[in-house]
Each structure stands twice: as structure tokens, then as C-alpha cells.
Amino acid sequence: MPDGASDPNPRRTGLREVAKAAGVSMMTVSRAMRGVDGVSESTRRRIADLAQQMGYVPDGNARALAATNSRLIGISLPNLFNDVFAGILDGMRRTLHGAGYSTVIDTTDYDPDRELDWLQRMTIWRPAAVVLTGRDHHPELAALVARAPMPVVEIWDAAADPIDLCVGLDHRAAGRDLGRHVASLGYRRPAFVGPPPGLDTRADKRVAGIAAAFDAALHRVATTGDSAFGAGAAGFARAMDHWPDVVFFHNDNTAFGGLMAAQKAGLDVPGDVGIAGFNALDLSAILPRPLTTMATPRRQIGQVAARHLLARLNGIAPPALTALPCTLVPGATTRRQD
Amino acid sequence: MPDGASDPNPRRTGLREVAKAAGVSMMTVSRAMRGVDGVSESTRRRIADLAQQMGYVPDGNARALAATNSRLIGISLPNLFNDVFAGILDGMRRTLHGAGYSTVIDTTDYDPDRELDWLQRMTIWRPAAVVLTGRDHHPELAALVARAPMPVVEIWDAAADPIDLCVGLDHRAAGRDLGRHVASLGYRRPAFVGPPPGLDTRADKRVAGIAAAFDAALHRVATTGDSAFGAGAAGFARAMDHWPDVVFFHNDNTAFGGLMAAQKAGLDVPGDVGIAGFNALDLSAILPRPLTTMATPRRQIGQVAARHLLARLNGIAPPALTALPCTLVPGATTRRQD
DNA sequence: TTGTACGCGTTATCAC
DNA sequence: GTGATAACGCGTACAA
Numbered sequence: 001m002p003d004g005a006s007d008p009n010p011r012r013t014g015l016r017e018v019a020k021a022a023g024v025s026m027m028t029v030s031r032a033m034r035g036v037d038g039v040s041e042s043t044r045r046r047i048a049d050l051a052q053q054m055g056y057v058p059d060g061n062a063r064a065l066a067a068t069n070s071r072l073i074g075i076s077l078p079n080l081f082n083d084v085f086a087g088i089l090d091g092m093r094r095t096l097h098g099a100g101y102s103t104v105i106d107t108t109d110y111d112p113d114r115e116l117d118w119l120q121r122m123t124i125w126r127p128a129a130v131v132l133t134g135r136d137h138h139p140e141l142a143a144l145v146a147r148a149p150m151p152v153v154e155i156w157d158a159a160a161d162p163i164d165l166c167v168g169l170d171h172r173a174a175g176r177d178l179g180r181h182v183a184s185l186g187y188r189r190p191a192f193v194g195p196p197p198g199l200d201t202r203a204d205k206r207v208a209g210i211a212a213a214f215d216a217a218l219h220r221v222a223t224t225g226d227s228a229f230g231a232g233a234a235g236f237a238r239a240m241d242h243w244p245d246v247v248f249f250h251n252d253n254t255a256f257g258g259l260m261a262a263q264k265a266g267l268d269v270p271g272d273v274g275i276a277g278f279n280a281l282d283l284s285a286i287l288p289r290p291l292t293t294m295a296t297p298r299r300q301i302g303q304v305a306a307r308h309l310l311a312r313l314n315g316i317a318p319p320a321l322t323a324l325p326c327t328l329v330p331g332a333t334t335r336r337q338d
Numbered sequence: 339m340p341d342g343a344s345d346p347n348p349r350r351t352g353l354r355e356v357a358k359a360a361g362v363s364m365m366t367v368s369r370a371m372r373g374v375d376g377v378s379e380s381t382r383r384r385i386a387d388l389a390q391q392m393g394y395v396p397d398g399n400a401r402a403l404a405a406t407n408s409r410l411i412g413i414s415l416p417n418l419f420n421d422v423f424a425g426i427l428d429g430m431r432r433t434l435h436g437a438g439y440s441t442v443i444d445t446t447d448y449d450p451d452r453e454l455d456w457l458q459r460m461t462i463w464r465p466a467a468v469v470l471t472g473r474d475h476h477p478e479l480a481a482l483v484a485r486a487p488m489p490v491v492e493i494w495d496a497a498a499d500p501i502d503l504c505v506g507l508d509h510r511a512a513g514r515d516l517g518r519h520v521a522s523l524g525y526r527r528p529a530f531v532g533p534p535p536g537l538d539t540r541a542d543k544r545v546a547g548i549a550a551a552f553d554a555a556l557h558r559v560a561t562t563g564d565s566a567f568g569a570g571a572a573g574f575a576r577a578m579d580h581w582p583d584v585v586f587f588h589n590d591n592t593a594f595g596g597l598m599a600a601q602k603a604g605l606d607v608p609g610d611v612g613i614a615g616f617n618a619l620d621l622s623a624i625l626p627r628p629l630t631t632m633a634t635p636r637r638q639i640g641q642v643a644a645r646h647l648l649a650r651l652n653g654i655a656p657p658a659l660t661a662l663p664c665t666l667v668p669g670a671t672t673r674r675q676d
Numbered sequence: 677t678t679g680t681a682c683g684c685g686t687t688a689t690c691a692c
Numbered sequence: 693g694t695g696a697t698a699a700c701g702c703g704t705a706c707a708a
Contacts, residue, residue: 012486027679057461061408062700065686066703097444102463124395147393229621369694403685
């Protein structure tokens with residue numbers, strides 16, 4: 001059998017093969033490939049060319065095993081059907097990937113059990129760090145993290161005493177600022193349409209902030225279903241049973257659903273009722289009447305979180321808690337009352 | 339130093355520790371944890387309890403290294419700012435995670451170079467399989483896959499001769515069916531608003547299908563910018579320079595942007611001009627006038643792709659090419675012309 | 677600047 | 693049913 005080319009199981013070319021071809025030891029190749037000091041520029045170039053042409057690909061598993069840490073970062077988000085988390089993720093991933101990390105993503109649908117499950121499975125990969133959404137987790141999560149120490153970044157909700165690092169915004173303050181603006185226009189009977197209390201704790205904080213800006217009680221309507229638009233439309237109809245003069249929504253998409261419901265019901269916005277959203281999603285700006293909303297720095301949150309995390313991984317201590325500012329977008333779905 | 343509890347670097351409990359505690363060999367623990375044959379039921383239970391209470395977590399890196407394969411699956415998508423890919427991803431991930439696989443996701447922004455880069459980095463982890471979007475890749479991608487043989491699933495675009503497995507829809511047929519419906523209503527001067535030719539090859543196929551349904555030439559307007567809504571609005575304005583009687587859009591979100599632009603321009607839809615979208619996103623159904631569009635089975639594509647992939651990984655040969663059907667949604671943004 | 681010895685935590689193989 | 697041994701591919705520590 002002289003035909004060596006038809007080897008049925010061609011071992012992938014590893015450090016060993018490259019080393020043999022280059023006539024150096026594996027360590028020299030390893031150093032050259034990683035770009036660490038201790039290799040002459042000439043041999044480094046020679047090895048790099050050879051590795052390239054031999055199709056050498058380092059083995060992340062072996063590397064992680066030997067170095068007892070991997071270049072994998074786990075990210076847990078509630079969902080992806082939402083420009084909010086897609087935006088945060090985008091900001092984060094670009095920075096992380098640029099630094100040579102890969103990201104393992106999962107979604108929880110706001111279920112702490114699923115978050116815990118995911119983290120449990122994630123630890124199998126000995127990730128360099130994990131990113132969690134929000135500050136409210138399963139009771140057992142803290143113990144799990146304590147057993148497998150690694151950097152943890154909690155994003156989106158900036159609140160005191162994070163597990164480790166935290167980058168987000170103050171949802172209560174954001175709700176309060178939006179509420180104050182609307183209240184200052186003369187609205188007196190606010191309602192809120194969004195997820196049921198306890199499901200999305202950030203929404204709960206915003207509701208508390210909005211409520212604090214008004215004298216009258218805020219009537220809260222819980223939505224269900226998986227389409228934000230449909231939920232907003234249905235929620236608006238139910239909210240109107242209580243004759244509010246302004247309806248706040250969980251986000252711009254549900255607010256748009258409400259807007260459509262108002263139109264179908266023959267109600268004028270803002271003539272008959274005011275509407276306010278949250279997040280300043282793309283949709284909100286191109287409406288004939290731009291939505292009154294609060295712009296959230298989603299991509300920036302991702303970028304800052306990633307930068308802080310990289311600093312942390314490089315031994316530099318970033319601030320534990322970072323709250324990024326939001327920007328009020330006055331819009332035209334609310335107007336001065338008299 | 340009698341205080342053993344304050345070990346500064348407490349090794350994670352591994353097979354070795356559990357084995358010692360159970361008074362058996364590491365191999366027995368390994369077998370017990372994996373659930374393979376060759377361990378008595380009593381010792382298996384004893385070991386499972388012990389591992390649980392000692393907080394043992396298997397090391398995926400070591401496992402992948404020893405078994406020369408990992409339980410990581412790479413997924414490449416154009417972006418996540420779009421319910422289309424979020425839907426496909428959702429359908430896929432649930433199935434894959436249920437089978438014990440983790441997913442590593444990246445987005446390419448329709449750039450074949452970035453797709454190739456990602457795959458290159460991904461192969462570092464020796465993934466069990468990879469999922470790619472579409473059928474058009476970087477010229478060097480085939481060679482890369484050939485060097486690192488693994489199952490490959492191409493999703494979203496069902497076209498002949500896939501690399502390995504393919505699950506999606508026939509974009510040309512979908513465009514043609516939508517075009518025929520609109521043409522049958524009596525429209526004669528179609529326009530299309532979407533990404534520039536060559537960027538999103540699926541969109542190109544749909545355009546070809548739409549064009550084939552009309553006698554007159556289809557005028558194509560290229561959009562730019564990152565907001566689908568804004569792009570649709572701007573594109574619509576430019577499309578109207580050519581006096582079309584119906585404007586097709588890349589998807590429902592851009593179509594909605596066009597709808598808003600029409601409203602601002604004082605044009606009645608469908609009175610003055612017809613509008614058609616694509617994908618039947620949530621948005622399209624709650625508009626006062628539901629959008630004329632084509633419903634695509636996004637979640638189903640993800641589920642079927644995942645199922646076929648799992649079959650493949652278990653040695654069963656699934657069909658190489660699967661095209662899932664789309665459903666026309668007539669809507670009210672087009673109407674019979676006379 | 678380069679090389680050697682060893683270990684990272686696990687699984688495959690074969691022996692008992 | 694269970695155990696001993698040898699990889700898996702690479703990085704750390706130290707020697708040359």
C-alpha cells in the first residue's frame with residue numbers, strides 16, 4: 001500500500017506536525033502561534049507561513065485544558081425578539097470577538113430556572129466569564145458562581161451590590177423621568193400596559209418610577225402572548241376601560257400596537273389619549289407622529305460591559321457598578337393638557 | 339499551617355476527587371456520569387449522589403480533547419435585528435439544547451469574509467457541526483470545510499447541491515407566487531425596494547421571482563442604512579419617482595416604512611399605490627390595513643434543520659435538501675385594479 | 677532564543 | 693462489573 005495519500009483517518013495537523021516540518025520543537029511553534037515573546041522574528045515568520053500552508057488550526061479544547069481557562073464567554077438574555085437585547089448583544093460581541101473570545105448565547109424567557117440551568121451547563125466549558133441579564137436570579141445561582149469562580153457581568157439593570165460587575169441603566173429613574181415629563185404636560189390619570197408584575201423586574205422598576213411622578217394611582221394592565229404588537233393592542237383596549245388620559249407602554253413596540261388599536265377604535269392620539277413608549281426603537285421615529293419615549297443606550301451598554309469585562313480578565317479592576325444615562329424623546333403622541 | 343480549609347487555589351472537584359471519595363477508579367465514575375453500560379446500578383447511584391453533593395461538573399474541554407469531538411454547534415446568521423433570523427434561531431436552539439448541545443452564534447452582516455473568519459475561529463473549538471445561512475459563501479469556505487470534516491447545515495435558502503444538509507425555502511418561487519397574486523389583481527408597473535443587488539442573494543432571488551410574474555420590467559431601488567423602517571421610507575420616496583402602481587419591499591418592516599412615507603406624502607394605500615411586504619412579521623397583522631405579504635415558516639425551518647442535524651450526528655442520513663412551503667397573505671394594501 | 681518534562685481532566689482500550 | 697494505562701493537543705515551569 002504505497003499510497004500514503006489515501007490515509008483513511010488523516011490526523012488534523014497539530015503543533016507536532018508543524019514543529020516537525022519546521023524542524024523546531026512544539027514549544028517554539030506554540031509560542032510563535034500565540035505571539036508571545038521568546039521567538040526570533042525570522043523563525044516566527046517561517047512557522048507562521050508553514051502553519052498557514054499546512055492548514056494548522058489550534059485546538060481550543062486542549063488550550064483551555066492546559067491553561068485551565070478558555071476563551072469562551074457565556075451570555076444569557078431573556079430573548080432575541082427585541083431590538084433591545086439584540087442591540088446590547090451586538091455592542092458586546094464586536095468587542096469580545098475582537099479580543100479573541102467566542103460567545104455562547106442562550107435565552108431564558110425571563111425564567112430564573114432556565115437561567116440557572118443554562119449556567120450549570122455553561123460551566124462545563126469553563127468559560128472565561130459569563131454575562132447575565134438583570135439583577136434578579138435564581139436563589140441557587142450565587143452558590144453556583146461561588147463554586148466556580150469567574151467574572152460575572154450583570155447587564156441592563158444597574159442596581160447596587162452586583163455579584164461582580166454591573167453595567168446598565170437605572171430603570172426606576174428612567175421611568176420617573178419619563179413620568180415627570182408626561183405629568184408636567186398636565187396628564188393626571190396614567191395607565192401602564194406591559195408584562196404582569198414579577199415577570200420582568202426591570203419593567204416593574206420603571207412602573208414604580210412612572211407611578212412616583214403622578215399624584216393619582218397608576219392603573220396597570222398585564223399583557224400576554226408572544227407578539228409585542230398584538231399584546232399592546234389588546235392591552236390598550238383593556239386599559240381604556242379605566243378612562244386614563246395617558247397610557248404608558250412596556251416598550252415602543254407594544255406602544256405601537258396600542259396606537260393601532262386607538263386608530264381602529266376611532267380615538268385620536270394625542271387628542272383623546274396620550275401614549276408613551278420606552279427604548280426609542282427604530283420604529284418610533286418614523287411614525288407620522290413620533291412616539292413619546294425614553295431612549296436607552298443599548299449598544300453602549302454592550303460595549304461598556306465588554307470593555308469592563310476585558311479589563312477584568314486582564315487583571316485591571318473596572319468600576320463594579322456603571323449606570324448609563326437615558327435620553328427623553330418628547331415625541332408627538334403626548335401634548336400639553338389644559 | 340494546619341488550616342487546610344484556606345487553600346488559596348482550591349482545585350475544582352474532578353473525576354479524581356469523586357473517585358477517591360467513592361472508593362472506585364476514575365473510569366467507573368466516568369462511566370457512571372455518562373450513563374454508559376458497565377456499571378452496576380447500585381454504584382451508579384452512589385456515585386451520582388456523591389458527585390451531586392461534591393458539586394462535580396464535567397469538563398467539556400477535557401471531554402472534547404479525549405473524545406476528539408465536542409458538543410458545541412456553531413451558528414452563523416446575517417444579523418439578529420430581524421425577527422426572521424431570531425425566529426429560525428429560536429426554533430433551532432430549543433431542539434439542539436434539548437439534546438445537550440450548546441450553540442456558539444455569530445452574525446456576519448451578509449459579509450462572506452466575516453462568515454469565513456468566523457468559521458475559521460469556530461473550528462478551533464472542534465464543533466460537532468456548523469449551521470450557515472444561505473447558499474453563497476466565500477470561495478475558500480468549501481476548502482476549509484473539507485479540511486475539517488463536520489456536518490454542515492445551510493438554512494433559509496433551499497437550493498440544489500448543498501455542501502451537506504440544507505433546510506429553507508425556495509425564494510424565487512416565493513417571490514413568483516407573491517408576484518403572480520399581485521399581478522392577478524391587475525397591477526402593471528411594479529417596483530422593488532430592498533438591499534442593493536448582490537448583498538442579500540435571497541432577496542435577489544425573490545426579486546427575480548417577482549419580476550417573472552409581470553410583463554413590464556420591475557424597477558429596483560436600493561436601500562441603505564441600518565434601520566429597516568427608515569430604509570423603507572426613503573426607498574419608497576425614490577421608487578415613486580418612476581410612477582409604479584405597486585411597490586414590493588424586501589420585508590414587512592421596510593414595507594411599513596414605505597407605508598408611513600406614503601401616509602406622509604398624502605398618498606392613499608391601496609388607492610394610489612399598492613404595497614407588498616415579505617415574511618409576515620408580527621407587525622404586518624395589526625396594521626389598520628393588514629399588509630399584503632408572504633408568510634415564511636421561520637421557526638419550522640429552525641426546528642427541521644435541528645432535527646435533521648441531530649439525525650446526522652446520530653448516524654442517520656436525513657434528506658439533503660428540504661424546501662418548506664410559504665403561505666400567501668393577501669392583505670389590504672393591494673386591491674383589484676380596473 | 678530554544679528545548680525538555682510534566683500535567684491539565686477526560687475517554688478508549690484492553691486486561692482482570 | 694471494574695481497573696490500569698495510554699493517549700488527546702497544548703501550556704507552564706524551568707533548564708540549556
